Amino acid sequence: MQLKNSSFGFFRLIFILIGLVHPCLAQKKAVSAKSPNIIIILADDMGYGDISTLNPDSKIRTPSLDKLVQQGISFTNAHSSASVCTPSRYGLLTGRYAFRSKTAAYGIGGFDRPVIEEERETLASTLKKSGYATAVIGKWHLGLDWQTKDGLPAKLDQKTGYSNVDYSKEVKKGPNNVGFDYSFIHPASLDIPPYVFLRNHKVIDPDIVLTTSVYPVRKERALYAWDKKHTDSLAVYWEKGVWWRQGEMSKSFRIETCQSTIVREGIAFIDSQVSKNAAQPFFLYLPLTGPHTPWMPGDKFRGKSDIGLYGDFVMEIDDIVAQIRETLIRNKIDENTLIIFASDNGAYWPEEEIKLQGHNSNSGTKGQKGDVWDGGHRIPLIMSWPEEIPGNAQYPHLLSLTDFFATLSDLLGLVSSENQGRDSESFSQVFRAEWDKPHRNDMVHHSSGNLYGIRVVDWKFIEGLGSGGFTVPAHITPEIVGPTGQLYQISSDPREQENLFLKYPEKVAELSNLMNKITNRD
Structure with a gap:
């Protein structure tokens, strides 16, 4: 080209x-x-x-x-x-x-x-x-x-x-x-x-002025959905996706x-x-x-x-x-x-909406905004x-x-x-049309709930269990004989479905050490 x-x-x-x-x-x-x-x-x-x-x-x-x-x-x-x-x-x-x-x-x-x-x-x-x-x-x-x-x-x-x-x-x-x-x-x-x-x-x-002096807190027949958890009784909530927190507003602002x-x-x-x-x-x-x-x-x-x-x-x-x-x-x-x-970041689009709408905003990936999974940051x-x-x-x-x-x-x-x-x-x-040449080998991922992961080529390691973000459960307590983290081979498992943590302990150790080295840097 x-x-x-x-x-x-x-x-x-x-x-x-x-x-x-x-x-x-x-x-x-x-x-x-x-x-x-x-x-x-x-x-x-x-x-x-x-x-x-x-x-x-x-x-x-x-x-x-x-x-x-x-x-x-x-x-x-x-x-x-x-x-x-x-x-x-x-x-x-x-x-x-x-x-x-x-x-x-x-x-x-x-x-x-x-x-x-x-x-x-x-x-x-x-x-x-x-x-x-x-x-x-x-x-x-x-x-x-x-x-x-x-x-x-x-x-x-x-x-x-x-x-x-x-x-x-x-x-x-x-x-x-x-x-x-x-x-x-x-x-x-x-x-x-x-x-x-x-x-x-x-x-x-x-x-x-206050937002509630301009906008009603509820509309007639308001229906609550999965996002209601982000609001309280004082917040404006009209319907799914249409809500904002109470607070100060310029009188001319809309x-x-x-x-x-x-x-x-x-x-x-x-x-x-x-x-x-x-x-x-x-x-x-x-x-x-x-x-x-x-x-x-x-x-x-x-x-x-x-x-x-x-x-x-x-x-x-x-x-x-x-x-x-x-x-x-x-x-x-x-x-x-x-x-x-x-x-x-990724879209705030939970499984409820994927099933309801037949549309996946985070196509081909697992999770959503906030998550350490790829749906959170791809x-x-x-x-x-x-x-x-x-x-x-x-x-x-x-x-x-x-x-x-x-x-x-x-x-x-x-x-x-x-x-x-x-x-x-x-x-x-890329400006020289060198599409086949990668420029970085690794990247650290950071979720909203302080869960970290690292990608190295086609391997991805996550330091704990759960999404670390908006998808429930955000954090999972490890079982006594179970994995304490997550390991995925993204090239063959882009949706992060098969946890290989126990199968490849040497890869877990390698990626965990690299992530600690990167995150502990000044």
Whole structure:
């Protein structure tokens, strides 16, 4: 398979040679050789099996994502570094496993402090130093340093729904402190308060009310489903997938239009960047709020899929991809823009929904969001760069979201400081059409319930029993003569059905030792 533009290899060679001569010069010169614009569209809780081209049995139509696959590269063995939001996003931006951080290792709320360390380089800070304009628009979920009315740490009163935050004051630390020139964010997931937008660390509408003053807690004839366990009597719960926790909300904020607002802001950033300085490349990190709960697709998509609100919401995500591509075409920058589409973890799609809908969002894998099994962390990942990437290509080897830190640095000839992006391994060979060459041999998996596993080639070891996450049982006490962990040969058993733990004790010892060596590193 040949690259469309032979100049690609020339530019990359120039970047590498410059970097060998002088690392600082490499960063200064990097954007002078037609560096691509870079857009990362990160879906929230969307499964590999939701994209129709990747899953022939999908009951959701995704024409825009299908086209992205046909015109670019799809990765069939891509994984998030953890199976829930915060640690996965930390890994993507820093190139570092989140379990190395005490604060980033677990999901956090909307009032928690920043989890990205002040000295930590990120994709944004690295690209910014090389001359890129950088922006994050969408779901943040990596913590903010709120100013409070009483000078104490920000905290929500679960009984009243109110916090001690002073929304009239800028947050002291947030995305603008970790490399983003511009930020327009919602603090956390769209079912976690506070429900506000912040532009460059300032709440846009500080007139605060409770969500329950706008939305009824229950709708008439509300039917509870498997997800009711995540709510309490004070939370808004209308139906399966349509719920959010009580808390503070800007008076002008609306749950049902949050995602469309984010997309409009993203498009406006692209337009403004082109009109302001078309010669300067930009990096746009666009983390969406869907199809995470609450499942509230716009009217255009409601009832359009065959599997209810979740499927409708995925169709809206697909349309967002189309809107971004149309914006690039309209601005005549589509050919030299690298679009990366991914999800932060597997879909929250339990066996109940698979049986009910006849659709498996985490197609071909066991488990779901939160789990240490592959359904928790295997993700859809697609890249498109019309000027440089041949279409309809596949990369079948193990890949982590943490790898973008090293890959984009490698692609642009940038040099990171020592000990930055430590768990990131470059897969830049895919840009040279080297599909048969794996770039990493192992990867650590981290569940929401603190259960660890490791993949080495086609073997997977898990340190305990159970899912470690949302699938019941999360943890199983070992029997006296039974296995204490799990071992699977993924090449012949992709659904992790046959536990080989007792059959191959030497392999268990080998993988356990390797995992301990990796996780005990600084």
